[in-house]
Amino acid sequence: MSAPDLPFEHAIDIKKGWFDMASLDYSAKLGTVGYTLPRGRVVHLEHVNGKEVFLPGVRKTDVAIFLLNGANDADVSNDGTTASGKFVQQAISPSGKMSGVVATGGYEIDSTEFDSSRSYVAGDLLTAPTGAGSGAASTGGVLTNASVVQFVAPVVGVVSSGKHVNHNGVSTLSFWSVWLPGSAS
Amino acid sequence: MPTQQEIQLLNETLFEQLDTPGMQKQAVDAVNDFTRTKMREDGFYRRIMPPLTITNDELDRQVDTDKPVKVVDKEPDSPAAVSIPFATLPVNFYIRGPRYRVMFDRIVSPRAVKDVDELRTYVMDIRQVLSDNMIKDMLAEEDGKFMAAINAVLPTAGAPAVGSGEVQYEEIYGGITRETLVDALKIMPRTASHFEVETCLVNNLTIKELLKFGRDEMGGDFSQDIIKNGWAETNFLNCRWIVTIKTGLVPTDSLFMFASPKFIGKNYELEPTTMYIRREAYMLEYFAYETTGGSFGHTNGLARVDFK
Numbered sequence: 001m002s003a004p005d006l007p008f009e010h011a012i013d014i015k016k017g018w019f020d021m022a023s024l025d026y027s028a029k030l031g032t033v034g035y036t037l038p039r040g041r042v043v044h045l046e047h048v049n050g051k052e053v054f055l056p057g058v059r060k061t062d063v064a065i066f067l068l069n070g071a072n073d074a075d076v077s078n079d080g081t082t083a084s085g086k087f088v089q090q091a092i093s094p095s096g097k098m099s100g101v102v103a104t105g106g107y108e109i110d111s112t113e114f115d116s117s118r119s120y121v122a123g124d125l126l127t128a129p130t131g132a133g134s135g136a137a138s139t140g141g142v143l144t145n146a147s148v149v150q151f152v153a154p155v156v157g158v159v160s161s162g163k164h165v166n167h168n169g170v171s172t173l174s175f176w177s178v179w180l181p182g183s184a185s
Numbered sequence: 186m187p188t189q190q191e192i193q194l195l196n197e198t199l200f201e202q203l204d205t206p207g208m209q210k211q212a213v214d215a216v217n218d219f220t221r222t223k224m225r226e227d228g229f230y231r232r233i234m235p236p237l238t239i240t241n242d243e244l245d246r247q248v249d250t251d252k253p254v255k256v257v258d259k260e261p262d263s264p265a266a267v268s269i270p271f272a273t274l275p276v277n278f279y280i281r282g283p284r285y286r287v288m289f290d291r292i293v294s295p296r297a298v299k300d301v302d303e304l305r306t307y308v309m310d311i312r313q314v315l316s317d318n319m320i321k322d323m324l325a326e327e328d329g330k331f332m333a334a335i336n337a338v339l340p341t342a343g344a345p346a347v348g349s350g351e352v353q354y355e356e357i358y359g360g361i362t363r364e365t366l367v368d369a370l371k372i373m374p375r376t377a378s379h380f381e382v383e384t385c386l387v388n389n390l391t392i393k394e395l396l397k398f399g400r401d402e403m404g405g406d407f408s409q410d411i412i413k414n415g416w417a418e419t420n421f422l423n424c425r426w427i428v429t430i431k432t433g434l435v436p437t438d439s440l441f442m443f444a445s446p447k448f449i450g451k452n453y454e455l456e457p458t459t460m461y462i463r464r465e466a467y468m469l470e471y472f473a474y475e476t477t478g479g480s481f482g483h484t485n486g487l488a489r490v491d492f493k
Contacts, residue, residue: 004248004249005249006249007249007250007251021296073250073252074247074250074252074253074254074286074288074289075252075288075289075290075291076290077288078286078287078288078480080337080347087347087348087484088283088285089285089286089287089450089480089481089482090334090337090338090347090348090450090480090481090484091287091288091334091479091480092230092330092331092333092334092450092452092479092480092481093288093289093290093330093477093478093479094288094289094290094478095290095330095333097290
């Protein structure tokens with residue numbers, strides 16, 4: 001049996017700007033991703049085979065979406081088979097839809113999903129690299145201030161109070177959601 | 186069917202309740218009663234797997250999530266009995282009961298806004314104005330999820346079904362005739378579980394093929410009745426027939442067959458369809474939502490035929 005995951009190990013806390021009925025959020029199913037995408041990761045919306053899906057990270061002019069649900073959350077998916085492929089059940093619900101808040105909304109977010117090896121100061125621009133293969137499990141959609149150049153890399157946020165350890169003992173990064181498109185080409 | 190005067194009275198009462206502080210709950214209750222009745226009547230998922238109300242006490246707490254989950258037991262398999270000579274002992278087996286988890290999510294309609302003064306001009310039932318499209322949207326989502334799960338279990342004609350490993354999705358050539366229909370009904374009982382078909386689901390175009398049945402195929406006056414009056418029969422071939430207009434979900438010339446819901450899985454309703462209505466000054470906002478969870482625990486009770 002795999003070790004249980006605590007609900008706050010991977011998560012975003014939205015310190016300001018959510019929840020009210022006018023909050024800007026968005027829901028879609030996850031595209032093909034070779035790892036379990038946790039809560040808090042940054043995704044963008046993409047059309048694959050005519051359907052809207054979320055994929056990790058942002059490219060070019062993608063608008064960032066900060067995931068409120070992880071791919072394994074009980075209201076997102078219900079695995080139908082065991083690790084060896086034996087049938088357990090076929091879920092009618094949940095349907096696989098995940099939701100997140102859109103970076104163009106006005107939020108201050110505290111996220112566990114950032115590159116904790118780096119230093120951050122207020123005003124640093126943040127981006128989140130793409131990566132859907134299994135090799136990108138620790139970087140796909142993870143916030144970083146590395147090599148963020150305005151109008152080249154898409155910006156998804158600006159650091160506010162920065163890196164700290166939250167009340168759950170988890171290292172988090174506080175930032176304001178901002179969307180600044182990267183190069184379109 | 187209420188008369189025009191009754192509708193007028195209902196509308197005035199609803200407006201009065203929405204207008205009077207402390208009375209808004211009655212207005213919301215009136216719309217909710219109406220909405221829930223319509224939800225029960227119109228969706229095919231709900232008719233094939235009637236929702237079971239589940240309360241907080243019946244939910245199963247999980248270590249890794251605070252979201253609602255229900256654990257359902259499956260009947261354990263056991264080795265077959267064997268004939269043995271005297272002075273021989275039986276083999277041992279340890280009973281291990283498999284289980285599955287039913288997870289929940291929410292279905293929500295878009296949030297509508299309307300100036301109450303514009304509602305005053307409606308002569309039709311206001312409850313209907315408020316809820317009709319939302320009910321259709323919610324049912325379309327429910328039925329869509331149900332069909333997506335069926336299609337996941339029965340992905341391709343001639344291929345083994347997920348879970349059972351037996352072919353439960355076939356193509357039958359020869360159109361829709363008495364013979365091909367009876368052949369279709371053999372698919373499910375042929376599986377290891379030997380379930381009988383209890384419910385058939387077709388679309389409103391497929392069912393018209395049955396109108397072509399002659400007296401020799403349909404039998405006597407029944408043939409005459411349906412050619413005169415159209416299809417009104419819900420029990421046919423010892424099955425309950427559900428006809429849907431959702432041709433996008435149930436393709437034409439396809440027949441979906443279901444065993445009794447107790448053999449298929451669970452459809453839990455944690456929060457029944459509820460209409461949220463809020464009036465702020467003269468602006469009314471409203472949307473519907475519900476929380477449900479469902480899974481197929483046993484796939485032998487599902488079958489599909491495409492008539493060619």
